[in-house]
Amino acid sequence: MTEQLSRPAAPTSPMPPTIEDNVNLTTGEVFLDRSTGHPVMQLKDVGVAFGGRSAVRNVSFDVFDREITALIGPSGSGKTTLLRALNRMHDTVRSAKVTGKIMLGDTDVYSGSTDPTLLRSRVGMVFQRPNPFPTMSIYENAVAGLRFNGVRKKALLDEAAESALVAAALWDSVSDRLKSHASTLSGGEQQRLCIARALAVEPEVLLMDEPTSALDPIATKRIEELIGELKNRVTIIIVTHNMQQAMRVADRCAFLLMGEDRTGELIEFGSASKLFSEPDDPRTLDYVNGRFG
Amino acid sequence: MTTLSFDSPADPILERRRQIQGIAKATVGRRKTYSRAAIGICWVFLVIAVIPLVAVILYTLAKGLPAWSTGFFTQVTKPEGIPNGGVWNAIVGTVIIGAIATAVTIPLGLLAGLFLAESDGWAAGAIRFAADVMTGVPSILMGIFGYIALVRTFGYAAWIGAFSIGMIMLPVIMRAGETAIRGVDPHLSEAGLALGARKFMIARRIVLPAALPGIITGALLAIARGVGETAPLLFTIFGNQYLQANPTKPMEALPLVIYNYSSQPYADLIQIAWGAALLLMSAVLILNIGSRWLAGFLQRERR
Numbered sequence: 001m002t003e004q005l006s007r008p009a010a011p012t013s014p015m016p017p018t019i020e021d022n023v024n025l026t027t028g029e030v031f032l033d034r035s036t037g038h039p040v041m042q043l044k045d046v047g048v049a050f051g052g053r054s055a056v057r058n059v060s061f062d063v064f065d066r067e068i069t070a071l072i073g074p075s076g077s078g079k080t081t082l083l084r085a086l087n088r089m090h091d092t093v094r095s096a097k098v099t100g101k102i103m104l105g106d107t108d109v110y111s112g113s114t115d116p117t118l119l120r121s122r123v124g125m126v127f128q129r130p131n132p133f134p135t136m137s138i139y140e141n142a143v144a145g146l147r148f149n150g151v152r153k154k155a156l157l158d159e160a161a162e163s164a165l166v167a168a169a170l171w172d173s174v175s176d177r178l179k180s181h182a183s184t185l186s187g188g189e190q191q192r193l194c195i196a197r198a199l200a201v202e203p204e205v206l207l208m209d210e211p212t213s214a215l216d217p218i219a220t221k222r223i224e225e226l227i228g229e230l231k232n233r234v235t236i237i238i239v240t241h242n243m244q245q246a247m248r249v250a251d252r253c254a255f256l257l258m259g260e261d262r263t264g265e266l267i268e269f270g271s272a273s274k275l276f277s278e279p280d281d282p283r284t285l286d287y288v289n290g291r292f293g
Numbered sequence: 294m295t296t297l298s299f300d301s302p303a304d305p306i307l308e309r310r311r312q313i314q315g316i317a318k319a320t321v322g323r324r325k326t327y328s329r330a331a332i333g334i335c336w337v338f339l340v341i342a343v344i345p346l347v348a349v350i351l352y353t354l355a356k357g358l359p360a361w362s363t364g365f366f367t368q369v370t371k372p373e374g375i376p377n378g379g380v381w382n383a384i385v386g387t388v389i390i391g392a393i394a395t396a397v398t399i400p401l402g403l404l405a406g407l408f409l410a411e412s413d414g415w416a417a418g419a420i421r422f423a424a425d426v427m428t429g430v431p432s433i434l435m436g437i438f439g440y441i442a443l444v445r446t447f448g449y450a451a452w453i454g455a456f457s458i459g460m461i462m463l464p465v466i467m468r469a470g471e472t473a474i475r476g477v478d479p480h481l482s483e484a485g486l487a488l489g490a491r492k493f494m495i496a497r498r499i500v501l502p503a504a505l506p507g508i509i510t511g512a513l514l515a516i517a518r519g520v521g522e523t524a525p526l527l528f529t530i531f532g533n534q535y536l537q538a539n540p541t542k543p544m545e546a547l548p549l550v551i552y553n554y555s556s557q558p559y560a561d562l563i564q565i566a567w568g569a570a571l572l573l574m575s576a577v578l579i580l581n582i583g584s585r586w587l588a589g590f591l592q593r594e595r596r
Contacts, residue, residue, distance in 0.1 A: 034304065117324075121317050150320030151313060160309060202310035233306055 035066040040204055040235050041086065046100035048081050048090060055081045056264035059100070061254055063205070068227065068236045070250035070272065072243065074292070077256040078264025079239040083207050086237065087123035088116045104205065121149050124198035124234075125207040129214045130190035132182035132197070139178035141193055145201040160200045167233060168196035169226055188219025192226065199234065206230070208238040212245065224249055243288060247276050255284045350574070357571025360564045369536050370545060373559040380569050382536045386451065386544040387573075390530070391520045393455035393540060398462045399512055405463075406470025406508075407496055421471075424464040433524035435460045440528035449531035451544035457525030462515040469511020473504040506591040513584030517577045523548035547573045 039062035047057035056078025063069050071079040081090075088109065090096035102109040109119060124145075132141045142161040143151075151157060161178075165171040170192045174185075182193055191211060198206055208227070212220040227236060227249050240246050246253055250272040257267045268275060268284045279285050286292055368379030409417050409424075439457035447453065477500050485495035501508070531543035532553065547569050554566035 034307070115321055115325075118317055118321055122314065146313065149313065149317040150324055151316050156309070156312065160313070163306070163309070202306060202313050204310070 034232055035064075038065050039063060040065045040105060041237075042101075042103040043086075044101040044103075046082065046085060046098070046102055048078070048085050049097045049099070050093070051095035054261075054263045056256065057099075059254075059256070059266040061266065061269040063235060063237060064252065066231055066233075066235050067251040068231050068238060068249050069252045069254065070246040071237065071239045071254050071256060072241075072246045072287075073256035073264070073267075074258070074287070075241075076258045076262070076264070078258070079256055080209055081264070082256070083209055083237060083239050086205070086207055087120045087125055089125070091116055121145065121201050122203055123205045123207060124201060124203035126191070126194050126198050126209065126211045128210045130187055130194050132185070132190050132193050134181075134183055136182060137179045138174050138182050138185070138193060141182045142178075142196050142200050144197060149201060160202070161196075164196040164200035165193075167199055167230060168192040169222065169229075170196055186219070188215050188222060191215060191219070191223060195223075195226065195230075199230070203234060206234045206236050208236060210239050210241060213241065220245075243276075243290070247272065255279075255281075255287065257283060257287070353567065353571050353574055356567040357569075357574075360568025361571070365565070365568050370534055370550065370565070372534070373557065373562055376561075378561070378565060380545075380547065380550055380565065380572070382533060383545040383547045383550045383569060384572070385536060385538060386530070386533070386546040387520055387548075389538060389540060390451055390455045390458060390526075390544065390546055391516060393452060394459040394462055394519055395512075395516055397455070398459040398466055398515070402463050402466030402515075403470045403508065403512075406467045407474055407501070409467065409471040410474035411492070411496065421468075424467050427460070427464040428468070431524070432461055432522050433527070436525040436528040439525060444529055447541075449529065449543045451530050451537075451540040451542065454526045454530035454544070454546065455540070457529050458519045458522055461522055461525060462519040465515040465518060466512055469515065470504075470508050473507025473511060474500055476507060477503045506588040509591070510584045510588040513580050513587070517580040517584075520580075521548065521573060521577050523552050527552070 041063035043062070044060050046059045048055050049057075059082055061069075071083060073079055084090055085098045086102060086109070088098075090098055098110060104119070104122060107114055107119070107122075133144060136144060139161055142164055143157045146157055146160055151160075162171060162175075165174065170189060173189070174193075177184075182190060185193060191214075195206075195211070211227075212223050215223065224245060227238065230236060231251075238246075238249065252270065253272045253275040254269045255267045255275060256264050259265050268279055268281045270279070275284060276288050279288065364377045365379045366384070367381055368377055369382040370380060371378035405420065405424075409421055435457040438460070439453045443453045443456065444450075481499050481503060482495050485499050490498070526546050526549050530546060530549065532549050533543045533545045537544045550569045551566050551573065554562040554569070557563060557566075
């Protein structure tokens with residue numbers, strides 16, 4: 001959180017915060033809570049079907065501002081399918097059909113007047129495997145999203161790239177070789193570059209589809225720490241196979257399970273602590289205790 | 294704990310988000326127009342590229358269909374002035390020549406392709422290079438080669454035409470086979486190795502079956518290419534007015550009919566040439582479509 005160290009407390013706050021409230025007195029770190037405590041995304045009865053075959057259905061929950069929401073469940077429960085519905089990635093699949101209602105703030109995600117590209121600049125995504133653009137430099141990767149969105153001002157590009165690379169804990173190791181190719185980075189670094197690339201556009205929500213499944217445990221640990229640090233900057237929805245990971249990073253959890261007709265359904269949604277200690281549904285308990293899946 | 298509500302310009306991140314979203318929104322119209330224009334240009338060029346193709350097909354259809362009659366498919370070629378001529382002898386010839394070429398080149402090309410795919414030595418490199426050069430050799434050279442090497446010894450014969458056509462098909466099948474075999478997940482071979490299987494057993498039981506859709510597509514495309522060739526036949530099979538099924542004798546073939554009759558000054562022979570052109574084009578088209586369908590079908594069957 002290097003960036004926030006230098007940030008002065010906001011003078012315009014209606015009730016001026018006292019310094020004790022926002023500074024960790026032992027580390028000197030300034031704590032800035034941007035959370036509004038409101039939902040940023042609302043899912044109502046969301047379902048996804050491919051060619052008439054339902055893959056996931058009846059999913060309703062709220063995603064709260066600057067929290068980490070984890071989608072957990074065994075393979076085939078529709079976690080990734082659901083995640084990709086949130087920024088209209090299914091638009092590219094002709095047979096895919098999304099039903100129900102998804103709201104991003106006041107924007108109806110699937111309304112005809114919503115431009116999918118503008119929507120995706122507000123809802124970023126990080127994929128399973130690191131996928132930096134192979135022909136671009138580290139810097140060009142970091143600002144790719146900004147360029148796609150029409151940003152041309154060099155100052156803004158530089159500022160956003162540095163901020164995103166700092167936030168992705170990559171700045172210190174790449175600041176002196178921004179012009180080198182992204183393929184010179186290690187797998188973990190590449191994934192952090194992908195996170196920086198997504199962050200540079202300053203999205204409101206960041207979708208992460210098993211972002212550590214292709215990484216070794218040490219790189220995984222760094223990404224997990226990163227996710228924890230990022231949540232004050234962006235609301236995160238993460239799909240994970242790994243229960244320990246969900247337990248470590250998530251504030252809230254949605255547990256999905258494949259029903260008898262092979263369609264994923266939401267079994268339980270709630271705070272992570274409740275889901276992992278005393279869930280309402282016995283199936284959730286079995287799953288989090290590792291009895292299946 | 295008091296929390297700061299920092300939805301104010303003092304927060305650089307929220308400020309930057311506002312700025313970026315503002316730019317994105319302001320430029321979305323321009324970007325959309327740009328994108329649509331680019332896609333529109335792609336369409337225009339696509340249409341331009343397709344026009345000659347469609348024109349050839351339509352023109353051949355229009356000119357060739359009137360020639361198609363029962364007699365066209367059942368009668369042998371007849372000289373100018375004698376009515377009711379057909380191309381039955383040429384159909385038989387093309388099928389026989391194509392069949393011989395296919396029967397010889399497919400096993401040969403496939404095994405060579407397997408060798409190329411499994412071997413990285415200098416020999417494989419040299420053979421691969423030779424195959425690539427052979428693909429680019431003008432087909433008339435194959436005909437002349439067949440004439441000099443074989444016709445002068447054995448006389449004009451259908452099997453020499455098949456040989457010349459096979460020389461054109463062979464590198465195509467080799468390279469298509471190699472590509473299909475290389476496309477098989479190497480982990481499958483490793484799984485075979487880890488079970489103690491020998492190299493050829495792995496190829497026969499694991500790799501070749503997995504590569505089958507690609508191999509079949511490549512083979513059918515090579516056949517389609519081969520049966521349409523004229524130049525290798527010109528110097529090798531001579532042509533034959535009569536029905537001939539003996540491959541050691543001169544034979545007629547569809548490309549030869551097209552070549553010979555289209556340069557005649559007689560309207561009925563030119564008509565026959567158009568009909569033969571349409572027939573050959575349809576056969577090649579059916580082979581192409583069939584190979585795609587078969588590959589797709591096999592791909593689906595496996596899942």
